Amino acid sequence: xxxxxxxxxxxxxxxxxxxxxxxxxxxxxxxxxxxxxxxxxxxxxxxxxxxxxxxxxxxxxxxxxxxxxxxxxxxxxxxxxxxxxxxxxxxxxxxxxxxxxxxxxxxxxxxxxxxxxxxxxxxxxxxxxxxxxxxxxxxxxxxxxxxxxxxxxxxxxxxxxxxxxxxxxxxxxxxxxxxxx
Numbered sequence: 197x198x199x200x201x202x203x204x205x206x207x208x209x210x211x212x213x214x215x216x217x218x219x220x221x222x223x224x225x226x227x228x229x230x231x232x233x234x235x236x237x238x239x240x241x242x243x244x245x246x247x248x249x250x251x252x253x254x255x256x257x258x259x260x261x262x263x264x265x266x267x268x269x270x271x272x273x274x275x276x277x278x279x280x281x282x283x284x285x286x287x288x289x290x291x292x293x294x295x296x297x298x299x300x301x302x303x304x305x306x307x308x309x310x311x312x313x314x315x316x317x318x319x320x321x322x323x324x325x326x327x328x329x330x331x332x333x334x335x336x337x338x339x340x341x342x343x344x345x346x347x348x349x350x351x352x353x354x355x356x357x358x359x360x361x362x363x364x365x366x367x368x369x370x371x372x373x374x375x376x377x
Contacts, residue, residue, distance in 0.1 A: 276343060277345050278344050286344050294335055297335040305322045315374060317374070318370050319373070320369075321367075321370070326364045327362065339369070344372075349368040
């Protein structure tokens with residue numbers, strides 16, 4: 197019996213060694229899954245259940261609490277909206293963001309308008325800029341970092357020369373400002 201086993205081992209060595217390696221790998225992965233992943237999955241499942249419970253509890257708050265939280269959020273939002281007279285400062289920050297990224301600015305037009313039923317004023321800004329794609333992408337990212345309430349409404353990109361990396365972009369923004377002294 198032992199001789200037969202040794203004979204099979206000698207003849208099928210090329211097949212048995214990979215099978216033994218695969219068996220060892222399978223056992224190792226099974227141990228890792230049992231020792232490491234199962235407790236982690238249990239912990240994460242418990243955390244998910246807790247978070248779902250918190251979300252459900254938040255939905256069950258009374259109307260007065262929701263109203264107070266909404267008013268607090270609106271007051272916080274209004275604090276970051278600058279006064280109407282600060283428009284040149286906000287426009288300067290937008291232009292500085294373009295300059296810092298090496299983007300060439302073209303025409304800049306703006307149109308003021310009042311926001312109905314609110315003590316807010318908005319400027320619709322249309323500007324053309326040009327540069328390579330990375331510069332334009334960084335410029336848009338920098339616009340999102342401006343502390344004031346600047347909304348990117350529309351972006352239109354064009355490239356008249358497919359062999360040049362220069363891209364023209366028309367950008368439409370809305371800047372919200374507060375009425376006041």
